[in-house]
Amino acid sequence: xxxxxxxxxxxxxxxxxxxxxxxxxxxxxxxxxxxxxxxxxxxxxxxxxxxxxxxxxxxxxxxxxxxxxxxxxxxxxxxxxxxxxxxxxxxxxxxxxxxxxxxxxxxxxxxxxxxxxxxxxxxxxxxx
Numbered sequence: 341x342x343x344x345x346x347x348x349x350x351x352x353x354x355x356x357x358x359x360x361x362x363x364x365x366x367x368x369x370x371x372x373x374x375x376x377x378x379x380x381x382x383x384x385x386x387x388x389x390x391x392x393x394x395x396x397x398x399x400x401x402x403x404x405x406x407x408x409x410x411x412x413x414x415x416x417x418x419x420x421x422x423x424x425x426x427x428x429x430x431x432x433x434x435x436x437x438x439x440x441x442x443x444x445x446x447x448x449x450x451x452x453x454x455x456x457x458x459x460x461x462x463x464x465x466x467x468x
Contacts, residue, residue, distance in 0.1 A: 346389055351376045354423050375416045395437050407441045414440040 355373055358364045364372075382397055383389050394417075401410050418438045424430055451459065 346380050346383060348377075348380060350424065351380055351420075353427070354420050357423060358419075371412070372416050375413050376420060379413075379417060391432075391434060391437050394434065398437070402441060407443050411440040411443070414438050 351373070354376070355369055358372065359369055379397065383393065386393065398410070398414065398417075401413055405413070418434075421432055421434055421438070425432055
């Protein structure tokens with residue numbers, strides 16, 4: 341099992357990397373910062389972070405936030421851990437933990453025949 345120690349310095353370095361190297365917008369950086377700070381603060385009292393703890397954290401996020409928000413949080417964490425693996429030469433096996441939920445798919449709504457007739461009647465005709 342892999343263990344990891346996180347710091348606010350790691351977050352700052354990652355956000356600077358995203359801003360300078362990846363050219364992400366200010367608003368995107370702010371959203372990433374919020375997600376990462378919540379994550380780091382959740383484990384502030386822990387000296388090390390295990391994959392099991394990350395899994396529990398993500399499970400809790402799924403109960404608090406919409407699927408689209410959780411998808412963004414997972415993407416932020418995935419990018420952050422890839423950055424840490426490259427910069428700190430840490431070997432993390434988190435691919436089976438950082439799985440984003442699926443967004444629900446909705447069927448489109450259609451106009452009824454009556455609604456379509458009303459709509460077509462309201463279209464002005466072109467007369468010469």
